[in-house]
Amino acid sequence: MGPAERVHDLVAPLLAPLGLELFDVELIGPVLRIAVERADAAETHQGVDLDSISEATTLISHALDDDDPIPSRYTLEVSSPGLERSLRTPAHFQRFVGTKVSVKTTTEVDGERRITGPLEAVNDDGPTPGITVAGHTISYDQIAKARTVFEWGPTPKPAGAPPRTKKQSKKKAVTR
Numbered sequence: 001m002g003p004a005e006r007v008h009d010l011v012a013p014l015l016a017p018l019g020l021e022l023f024d025v026e027l028i029g030p031v032l033r034i035a036v037e038r039a040d041a042a043e044t045h046q047g048v049d050l051d052s053i054s055e056a057t058t059l060i061s062h063a064l065d066d067d068d069p070i071p072s073r074y075t076l077e078v079s080s081p082g083l084e085r086s087l088r089t090p091a092h093f094q095r096f097v098g099t100k101v102s103v104k105t106t107t108e109v110d111g112e113r114r115i116t117g118p119l120e121a122v123n124d125d126g127p128t129p130g131i132t133v134a135g136h137t138i139s140y141d142q143i144a145k146a147r148t149v150f151e152w153g154p155t156p157k158p159a160g161a162p163p164r165t166k167k168q169s170k171k172k173a174v175t176r
Contacts, residue, residue, distance in 0.1 A: 002027075003071075007034070007070070008025045015056060018052060019038060020056055023035040024089075036053065036056050036079075047080050053080065060078055064076065085147060096119055097119050097122055100119075101119045101146055102149050103133055104146070109137075118133070119131060119132075
């Protein structure tokens, strides 16, 4: 088990009392990146607030100091995974079935290296586990990078605003 996996196993249970869950752990050089989100994020579509990240950072930092799962020096970064989040594990892909994603592949898939569209299916069984995006079947070992794609919707109307009606013709006052 590598350092990132040890950190994952140490940190995941600590976040539940805060109403958070561990989304991802990455150890890139001297930087340990931990992404956390609200445990009910899938249902509420709300992100994690700064106070929760601050509280999680303190808790995680103390646990890492006590357990010391990484033998070398590192910088700890705790954040939200963001609107357009990286998808790296089968669980990440499974969670976002039906969502628009962007995938960069290591080799051409059906003549393309970049595929964007709905994540239609995740297949974790069989001889070639992978995903299906916009009709393209991509094995996990062909994925160089993948992320969700956030699409801005129309601007919502303010609460209590009257419904729009067709413009009524205005009579101009004639002065003589």
